[in-house]
Structure formats: C-alpha cells, structure tokens
Amino acid sequence: MAPCAASEYGSLTHRACGKGRRKLGHVPTMLKRLGVCFRRLSYEEGNRTRPHGDRTRCISSDDVPWPDKKEGLAQRLPNMSPTKDNNDHDPQHAEHIELSAENSGKITWSELWEHKRVLAWCLFIFLLPTNFGYENSTVGNLLAVESFLHQFGVEISPGVREVRATDQQILNAATTVGLFCSAFATGFISDIMGRKKTIIVGCLLCVAGIITQFFSNTIMQLFGGKLLGAFGFGLGHSLGPVFVAELAPVKVRGLCLALVNTMIVLGQWLNSAAVLGSSGRSDSLGWRIPIITQVIPPGLLLIGLPFLAESPSWLLMKGRPEEAAESCRRFNGPKFDVDAAMAITAAAVAQEQELSRTGSAWLDCFRGSDGRRTLIVCMVYIAQQLVGINFVSGYLTYYFKLAGVNDAIALAQAAFAIQLFGNICSWPLVDRLGRRPMIVGGMFIMTGGLLLIGLISLSSSAPALKATVAFMTVWGFLYQATLGAVAYAVGGETPSPLLRQKTYSINIMSATAVSCAVLQIMPYLLNKDEADLGGKICFVFFGLSLPMCGYLYFCLPELKGRTVAEIQEMFQAGLAARKFGDYVSQSQAGLEMVMVMEVNRVKGSTEIGNQQVGPIGLGLMGLTWRANPVSEELAFETLRTALENGCNLWNGGEFYGPPEYNTLVLLERYFERYPEDAEKVVLNIKGGINLKTLKPEGDTEGTRRTVEDSVAQLKGRKKIDQFEFARRDQKVPMEETFGVLNEFVNAGKIGGVALSEVRAETIHEAVKHTKVVAVEVELSMFTTDPLKNGVAAACAQYGIPLVAYSPIGRGLLTGQIRKFDDLPSDSSLRTYPRFQPENFEINMELVRKVEELAAKKGCTSAQFAINWVRALSNRPGMPTIIPIPGATTSVRVEENSKVIEITEDDFAAVDAILAKFTTAGGRYPAHIPLNT
Numbered sequence: 001m002a003p004c005a006a007s008e009y010g011s012l013t014h015r016a017c018g019k020g021r022r023k024l025g026h027v028p029t030m031l032k033r034l035g036v037c038f039r040r041l042s043y044e045e046g047n048r049t050r051p052h053g054d055r056t057r058c059i060s061s062d063d064v065p066w067p068d069k070k071e072g073l074a075q076r077l078p079n080m081s082p083t084k085d086n087n088d089h090d091p092q093h094a095e096h097i098e099l100s101a102e103n104s105g106k107i108t109w110s111e112l113w114e115h116k117r118v119l120a121w122c123l124f125i126f127l128l129p130t131n132f133g134y135e136n137s138t139v140g141n142l143l144a145v146e147s148f149l150h151q152f153g154v155e156i157s158p159g160v161r162e163v164r165a166t167d168q169q170i171l172n173a174a175t176t177v178g179l180f181c182s183a184f185a186t187g188f189i190s191d192i193m194g195r196k197k198t199i200i201v202g203c204l205l206c207v208a209g210i211i212t213q214f215f216s217n218t219i220m221q222l223f224g225g226k227l228l229g230a231f232g233f234g235l236g237h238s239l240g241p242v243f244v245a246e247l248a249p250v251k252v253r254g255l256c257l258a259l260v261n262t263m264i265v266l267g268q269w270l271n272s273a274a275v276l277g278s279s280g281r282s283d284s285l286g287w288r289i290p291i292i293t294q295v296i297p298p299g300l301l302l303i304g305l306p307f308l309a310e311s312p313s314w315l316l317m318k319g320r321p322e323e324a325a326e327s328c329r330r331f332n333g334p335k336f337d338v339d340a341a342m343a344i345t346a347a348a349v350a351q352e353q354e355l356s357r358t359g360s361a362w363l364d365c366f367r368g369s370d371g372r373r374t375l376i377v378c379m380v381y382i383a384q385q386l387v388g389i390n391f392v393s394g395y396l397t398y399y400f401k402l403a404g405v406n407d408a409i410a411l412a413q414a415a416f417a418i419q420l421f422g423n424i425c426s427w428p429l430v431d432r433l434g435r436r437p438m439i440v441g442g443m444f445i446m447t448g449g450l451l452l453i454g455l456i457s458l459s460s461s462a463p464a465l466k467a468t469v470a471f472m473t474v475w476g477f478l479y480q481a482t483l484g485a486v487a488y489a490v491g492g493e494t495p496s497p498l499l500r501q502k503t504y505s506i507n508i509m510s511a512t513a514v515s516c517a518v519l520q521i522m523p524y525l526l527n528k529d530e531a532d533l534g535g536k537i538c539f540v541f542f543g544l545s546l547p548m549c550g551y552l553y554f555c556l557p558e559l560k561g562r563t564v565a566e567i568q569e570m571f572q573a574g575l576a577a578r579k580f581g582d583y584v585s586q587s588q589a590g591l592e593m594v595m596v597m598e599v600n601r602v603k604g605s606t607e608i609g610n611q612q613v614g615p616i617g618l619g620l621m622g623l624t625w626r627a628n629p630v631s632e633e634l635a636f637e638t639l640r641t642a643l644e645n646g647c648n649l650w651n652g653g654e655f656y657g658p659p660e661y662n663t664l665v666l667l668e669r670y671f672e673r674y675p676e677d678a679e680k681v682v683l684n685i686k687g688g689i690n691l692k693t694l695k696p697e698g699d700t701e702g703t704r705r706t707v708e709d710s711v712a713q714l715k716g717r718k719k720i721d722q723f724e725f726a727r728r729d730q731k732v733p734m735e736e737t738f739g740v741l742n743e744f745v746n747a748g749k750i751g752g753v754a755l756s757e758v759r760a761e762t763i764h765e766a767v768k769h770t771k772v773v774a775v776e777v778e779l780s781m782f783t784t785d786p787l788k789n790g791v792a793a794a795c796a797q798y799g800i801p802l803v804a805y806s807p808i809g810r811g812l813l814t815g816q817i818r819k820f821d822d823l824p825s826d827s828s829l830r831t832y833p834r835f836q837p838e839n840f841e842i843n844m845e846l847v848r849k850v851e852e853l854a855a856k857k858g859c860t861s862a863q864f865a866i867n868w869v870r871a872l873s874n875r876p877g878m879p880t881i882i883p884i885p886g887a888t889t890s891v892r893v894e895e896n897s898k899v900i901e902i903t904e905d906d907f908a909a910v911d912a913i914l915a916k917f918t919t920a921g922g923r924y925p926a927h928i929p930l931n932t
Contacts, residue, residue: 443552559580831925
C-alpha cells in the first residue's frame with residue numbers, strides 16, 4: 001500500500017494514522033442515511049462564518065436515517081484547533097488512497113495494476129464514445145474515397161468530382177444536431193432509467209442509425225441515419241464521463257476520465273484504417289464498409305452489458321445501498337476497500353440530495369459558484385473546437401488529398417496512429433503534472449504551432465507542403481497528449497454534485513454548437529471551388545485560440561486529487577484559479593476524520609484523538625480503587641489479556657486509589673516491565689479532583705497541579721493520550737480550565753482533552769475553547785439518559801466518540817449479583833441508591849429480561865449488555881460509542897471483549913423492555929455531582 005497521499009500535497013493529516021499536519025476549520029456532524037454510515041460538514045472558518053451566497057454553502061447536521069425522512073436546516077459549528085506536525089506516515093491503512101486530501105500524482109505501476117479492474121470497466125463504458133471519434137472522421141475521410149464521390153459528388157471539372165459544400169454541411173449538421181439533442185436528453189433519461197439502461201438505449205439507436213446509413217443512396221438518407229446514430233452514441237458520450245466520475249477512485253480519477261479521449265482517438269484511427277482498407281474498391285462497398293464497421297463498438301457493448309454493474313451513486317440515490325455496495329465491489333474487485341469507498345460515495349450522494357430538496361433547475365448552473373464551474377467546463381471544451389481539432393482530425397485526409405499528397409488515406413491513417421500514441425502519453429501525466437499545466441501549457445504551444453503552420457503554408461512549394469504535413473502531425477500529437485485528453489478530467493470533476501449531469505450536458509451542447517459553426521464554415525474555407533485556403537486555415541484558428549489562451553491561464557483551476565468537499569470549498573471561497581493548487585483545504589480535514597471514523601466503525605474499530613482503538617475498551621478503576629486491590633501480577637495479567645483481545649483503550653484516574661497506588665502508579669510499573677506496550681495503549685486519565693477535599697479544582701493552579709502530577713507519576717514511560725476532568729468545576733470559567741489544558745497539549749505533555757460526566761450544554765460550550773477528542777458518560781440499559789438528554793446528539797454533531805463507562809450497570813447485568821447481600825461488605829456500591837434493598841428487586845427485573853435475550857443469542861448477559869451499548873453506534877443520530885467495562889481478571893476481560901452482533905430485532909426487543917421498565921434509584925449517592 002502506498003504511503004498516505006495526504007502529506008504529499010497540502011500537508012493534511014490522515015486521520016487513520018494521525019500523522020502529517022492539517023488545518024482544521026470544519027467540524028463534522030453525523031448522519032446515517034442511504035444505508036451507509038457517514039458524517040457531514042457544515043462550513044465555518046474559525047469564528048468567521050463563510051459566505052453563503054450560493055448553493056454549495058453548507059450541509060445539514062440533522063440526523064436523517066433514510067432518504068425519505070425530511071432533514072432540517074444546517075447548523076454552524078465551531079472551529080477545531082490544529083494538530084501537531086509530524087512527518088511520519090503509517091502506510092498500513094487502505095483508506096489512505098480513498099480518503100487522502102490530495103492525490104500525490106505519483107501513481108506507480110503497482111497501483112495501476114491494483115486498479116486494473118476499474119480501468120478496464122472505464123474502457124468498456126467508453127466504447128460508445130469510440131463512435132463519436134469514428135463519426136467525426138467519417139465525412140472528412142470519405143471525401144477522399146472515389147466511390148463515395150461518385151455516389152454523392154458532382155463534377156466540378158473533367159474527371160474531378162467533389163461533394164458540394166452544402167451537402168457537406170448537411171452531413172456535418174446531422175452529427176451536431178444528434179449530439180446536441182442527446183446531451184439535453186441524457187440527464188433526464190439516465191436519472192430515471194439508470195446509467196446502464198441509458199447505455200443500452202444509446203447502443204440500440206446507434207446500431208439503427210448505422211444500418212440506415214449503410215443502405216442509404218441519397219444525402220438525405222445519410223442525414224437521417226447519421227442523426228439517429230449520433231443521438232445514440234451521443235447518449236454514451238454525454239453519460240460516459242459522468243458515469244466514470246461516479247465510480248473511479250480518486251487516485252486514478254484523472255486517468256480514468258482521460259481514457260474517454262483515448263477511445264475517441266481510437267475511433268478516429270479505426271475509421272481511417274477502415275477507409276484505407278476499403279479504398280481500393282470501386283463499387284459502393286468502398287464507402288459502405290467504413291460505415292458498417294462502426295457497428296463494432298455498440299455491438300461489443302450490447303454483448304458485455306449484462307455483466308456491467310449499475311453506478312453505485314445512482315443506486316444510492318434510489319435507496320438501494322446493498323446493491324450499491326455490490327456494484328462497487330464488482331467494479332473494483334474483491335480486495336477493494338468497499339466500506340471506505342461507500343462512505344465517501346454516500347456522503348457525496350447525500351450532499352447532492354440535501355441540496356436537491358430546494359430544487360435544481362437548469363438556470364442554477366449559471367448562478368453563484370456553479371456558474372463559474374459551468375463556464376470553466378464549457379470554455380475548456382470550446383477551446384477544443386476553436387484550436388482547430390475539427391480540421392486536424394475531421395478533415396485531415398481531405399486536406400491531404402486537396403494538397404495533392406500521394407496516398408493521402410494511408411498518410412492520414414499514420415497521423416491518427418501518432419495521435420493515439422499522444423493520448424496514451426497523457427495517461428501518466430494527467431495525475432502527475434495536473435490538469436492546469438497540461439491544458440494551459442498545451443494550449444500555448446498549439447497556438448504557436450498554428451501560426452507556424454499558417455506561415456509555412458504561404459508557400460506552395462513541395463518542401464513547404466511536406467513541412468506542413470509534418471507539423472500538423474506533431475500538432476495532433478500535442479493536442480491529444482494535453483487538451484484533448486485532460487479536458488475530460490476537467491469536465492468530470494469540476495461540476496458540483498447536484499448539477500453534474502446538467503452542467504456536463506450544457507457543456508456538450510455548447511461545444512457541439514461551436515463545433516457545428518466550425519464544421520459549417522470549413523467546407524467553404526477548404527473546397528477548391530470556394531476559398532481554397534489549404535493550410536492557411538490555421539491563421540483562422542490561431543486568431544480564435546489567442547483569447548482562449550488568456551481565459552485558460554487566468555481562469556482554469558487545478559483540481560488534481562481534490563475531493564468533492566474540497567472542490568466545493570474552494571469554489572465557494574472564490575479563490576483565484578492560480579491559487580487552487582496551493583490551497584490547504586479546511587473541509588477535507590473534517591471530512592477525512594469522519595469518513596475514517598465510519599470506515600473504522602464498520603470494521604469494528606474506531607479512533608480517538610487520531611489513534612486507533614478497539615470497539616471495546618477497559619475500565620481500570622477496579623484494579624486499584626478498592627480496600628484490597630488485586631495483586632500486581634494479577635493486574636498485569638489482566639492488562640496483557642486486554643491488549644491481546646483488542647481492548648487498547650484504557651481508562652483510569654489520578655484518584656482511582658490512594659496516591660501511593662492509584663492507576664498511574666500501577667501503569668508506571670506495568671510499562672516499566674512491558675515498555676513495548678506503551679505505543680499500543682491509548683490511555684485516558686481522569687483528574688481535576690482535589691485529593692483532599694475530593695471536589696473539582698479547575699482553576700489555573702489546580703489544573704496545572706493535576707496534569708503535572710499525573711504526568712510525573714508515569715515517569716515518562718507512557719504519554720497520557722487524553723486527559724479529562726472527572727467533573728466540571730462550576731465555579732471556574734471553562735475557558736480558564738481549557739486554556740491551561742491546551743497549553744499542555746501544545747507542549748506535547750498530553751495528547752488531547754476529553755470530557756467526563758457532562759451535560760449537552762457543556763459539550764457545546766467546550767468545543768468553542770478546545771478540541772474535544774472524547775466524552776465519557778455512564779451508559780447502560782439502566783442508564784439511557786445520554787441517549788435522550790442531548791449528550792449523544794451533541795457528540796454526533798461534532799464527531800466526538802462517546803466513551804461509555806459502567807455498560808453493565810456496575811455489575812448488575814453480569815448476573816453475578818442477585819441480591820444486596822451478594823455485594824462485598826467493603827463495597828462502596830452498598831451506598832448507591834440502585835443497590836438498596838427496596839430498589840434491588842425492581843432492578844433485577846431488567847437483569848432477568850436481559851438474561852433471556854442473551855440465552856437466545858448464545859452469549860452471556862454481560863456480553864449482550866456491552867455489545868448493545870457498542871452497537872448503538874450504528875443507530876440513526878448516534879456517535880461512535882465505545883463501552884469500557886471494568887474487569888479485574890483475565891477471564892472477565894476475555895468475556896467482556898467478545899464482539900457480538902446486535903441485530904435490529906435485538907434492538908426492538910430491548911426497546912420493548914425499556915419502554916415498560918423504570919430504573920429504581922439514582923446513579924450515585926446524593927453528594928456526588930452529576931451531568932456537570
């Protein structure tokens with residue numbers, strides 16, 4: 001696996017390994033919809049709200065379980081502070097390729113081979129655009145075929161026949177009208193029928209048009225066949241880049257989109273080869289064979305279409321997530337990380353549907369930042385027409401014949417082969433050099449080349465003619481290696497998600513209109529009985545290309561490797577085109593974080609503060625906070641067992657036991673013996689309590705004392721990854737406490753700041769002052785308050801993992817405690833309200849119900865209870881939830897750490913039980929503060 005690409009460009013952190021550096025300004029919110037868990041972003045930079053003048057301004061933060069549920073208005077979210085700089089990268093995360101903020105462009109052959117399946121499918125999808133290239137060259141090539149001239153031409157001088165300029169206009173108009181109409185219709189047809197069925201319709205129409213042309217005997221019959229055929233392959237030409245943009249991984253997106261031009265040029269070369277092969281015939285098959293030959297691409301498509309999967313994006317938009325995942329797997333192969341790709345695709349689709357609730361009209365393509373996007377795409381494609389490609393590709397053979405070149409068809413066939421090679425040369429460059437350098441640089445070189453060809457054509461000598469032919473061949477190579485190929489990458493990735501098909505259709509229509517104008521004029525400029533400009537026509541295209549060079553230099557942005565969120569952010573910010581490439585995205589950091597969290601959730605793991613943790617953690621209180629703590633050896637064995645079973649999130653406290661033997665003392669001794677485990681453990685420590693008064697102490701002095709003492713007790717053997725105040729000090733302003741904690745974070749003494757036993761309002765306030773990496777609260781079937789009091793919702797809103805302590809109800813749900821007398825005589829639980837005799841039997845009703853559910857699943861009641869808490873992560877509106885049951889023996893750790901699948905039926909059963917059950921007694925004795 002390649003190293004994290006995020007660090008190569010823009011220096012953004014990859015959240016799976018927590019390395020590199022990043023600039024944060026967007027805080028995630030979580031939704032679950034379309035059958036795929038993901039989170040969404042609302043835009044805000046620091047405390048300054050971004051402009052909201054266009055459609056891409058923000059994304060909803062309301063929790064939406066399925067597409068048919070109405071979503072609310074977006075919420076602004078506060079700023080997140082930057083992380084530390086680190087130049088190392090963990091190469092082991094498959095999400096790097098899909099979630100990286102930037103595509104480094106350094107695609108290796110091994111990576112290309114890794115994506116061979118999707119590349120092959122892209123080539124297959126682009127078979128229909130092959131007919132676009134084939135048809136574009138048909139008229140120009142057939143004008144050099146004697147049998148065609150005999151059938152449709154007129155004699156302009158003894159022994160010399162030529163197709164009239166008006167008839168050439170009619171034939172050219174058929175193609176442009178068909179393309180124009182298909183571009184307009186593609187969006188409607190593909191959204192209703194799907195991408196795959198649209199291609200089927202296109203293939204059938206294309207074949208029907210080809211057969212009509214084959215049996216034509218008049219210009220108007222040819223016109224009808226070309227019109228029908230152009231509408232058919234036009235559907236594929238308009239749909240193909242959009243289809244591929246929806247399924248191509250970011251790493252190879254540019255290459256995949258550039259392949260469409262490869263197929264177009266291949267079509268041009270095949271046309272010239274077919275004309276060359278049949279040119280020796282004197283009968284009508286001399287021109288009919290090149291026409292019927294173009295039935296091959298749609299024929300191959302019709303044969304292979306049963307094996308083509310539907311677009312994952314389209315399936316998600318239709319509420320078919322299972323089929324979308326299977327489609328993604330079919331496109332990319334069994335080893336592809338479908339979870340990561342589907343999380344990204346679902347986010348983009350949901351974003352599109354979010355905006356579509358307000359409606360999307362064609363006029364929206366010309367408003368706000370979408371208007372700028374539409375103009376960029378259209379101008380890039382119009383540049384293709386104005387730079388003279390219709391002359392070089394469409395009329396090359398005819399020009400060679402008019403110029404008196406011997407064997408014009410064979411020479412043109414060789415020129416098209418060179419153009420095809422030029423297109424292949426663009427493959428490694430489109431994602432290495434980027435879109436802007438290749439298009440702008442290529443445009444300037446080609447414009448200069450047009451001037452040179454025109455100047456050489458002023459001479460009619462044989463050497464000048466040879467030089468013109470040579471330079472036109474080189475010019476065609478440059479075009480296909482730059483603008484010809486890379487324009488399709490720009491067209492596929494520049495439009496906003498909501499308007500992508502409409503924008504691309506407008507682009508095809510505008511480019512077709514310009515192409516039509518060029519093709520209508522060219523016969524008059526080239527024919528010997530008209531202007532007869534010959535190579536001097538390049539002066540015309542030189543004049544048209546100059547303003548396009550200026551526009552592209554000042555207005556074409558660099559979008560290489562950018563995600564949908566980044567592209568939206570940059571266009572919304574109104575960046576100058578030349579600043580896109582160096583822009584450090586602020587949305588990508590948040591997007592990357594929440595996407596990785598969702599991928600980890602599906603895979604059974606998550607992360608806190610940039611560090612991977614297992615789905616279940618370990619509470620350390622019981623190891624030291626008791627009258628007779630377990631032996632050190634037994635504690636060490638328990639800790640080792642936890643790590644072996646994936647429980648690497650350890651939660652302890654400065655006050656968990658006396659100062660001479662608290663959590664920190666135990667851990668210092670453990671890491672002294674097992675120093676190799678320090679990097680494996682993610683350590684959360686609670687403090688902030690005055691050890692004499694046992695009350696919160698959040699002022700500057702108290703905060704410094706608790707952190708410094710906690711760090712000192714570990715003696716440098718292990719860094720505290722998250723530090724949290726056990727309770728908020730209500731007497732001290734929050735900004736004072738967090739100000740000191742932030743100093744320790746910035747100094748590298750602690751990894752991050754977490755919250756403990758807080759209410760929702762505290763979370764909303766805390767994120768204004770620090771980056772909150774976790775929130776710890778009590779959560780079990782006995783205590784479901786966080787699910788209803790806004791705490792879980794706040795965590796979901798900000799993408800903060802919720803750490804659930806006491807998930808088995810302080811031991812009640814293990815079934816080991818059946819009555820009050822089962823509690824040890826020295827247990828503090830004897831003072832807790834829920835364990836009092838008058839409440840005990842009431843609470844045992846829930847224990848018995850859970851035991852019944854666990855027996856049906858073949859697990860213990862503790863395992864069922866822990867995994868019920870864990871699986872709440874997958875319910876609509878919930879954050880990532882990590883239960884941290886306590887244990888003092890290896891046997892209990894092994895039991896607690898087992899992951900059990902909790903189904904919707906299980907949730908329904910528990911919901912039914914809890915609906916009729918009310919917990920008897922409070923969580924703590926009255927003197928202990930709650931929900932601070």
